Amino acid sequence: MRIGSLILVAAATLAASCGAARHHSTAPASDPAGSRAVARVLHLKPGRYTFHVGRDVRVGQRILCVTQTGRLAGGGGVQPRGHGIGSSTGFVATTTRNGRVQVVCPAHPGNA
Numbered sequence: 001m002r003i004g005s006l007i008l009v010a011a012a013t014l015a016a017s018c019g020a021a022r023h024h025s026t027a028p029a030s031d032p033a034g035s036r037a038v039a040r041v042l043h044l045k046p047g048r049y050t051f052h053v054g055r056d057v058r059v060g061q062r063i064l065c066v067t068q069t070g071r072l073a074g075g076g077g078v079q080p081r082g083h084g085i086g087s088s089t090g091f092v093a094t095t096t097r098n099g100r101v102q103v104v105c106p107a108h109p110g111n112a
Contacts, residue, residue, distance in 0.1 A: 046073070046107035053078065053099040065091055065105030073109040 041062040051057045057078045064075040074091030078101055084094030090106030 044103065044105045046105050049103040049105070051078075051101040051103070053081065053095060053101060057101055059095075063091075063093055063103060065089075065109075067107065067109065071109070073106050 041064055042057070044063060044065050046065070046067060053059060059078050059080050061078045062075065063077065065073040067073045074087045074089030076085040076087065076091060076093050079085055079093060079095045081095050081099055082097045084092065086092040089109035090104065091109075092104040093101065095101045
């Protein structure tokens with residue numbers, strides 16, 4: 001996928017949500033782990049966040065960070081326990097072995 005297309009998709013997603021900071025899962029934590037429910041995208045403003053797998057987020061759920069001015073500031077997905085992801089923009093999401101998801105959304109992304 002080309003970068004321009006990716007940015008267009010991200011911009012459309014952000015416009016649909018009005019850039020509001022949100023976090024919620026699509027289904028209650030009591031859903032079986034194999035549930036096929038489509039997860040909502042988390043739109044986060046600059047800062048540090050903590051979520052819990054199964055209660056607040058699901059593995060694979062998308063995270064998009066936006067600056068105070070609404071510019072895309074990186075993003076990724078919730079990783080399996082014991083794994084993490086980061087980008088050159090300063091975005092980081094790590095999932096500890098006990099299921100705590102720690103997310104850093106940059107205020108001033110490096111390459112965004």
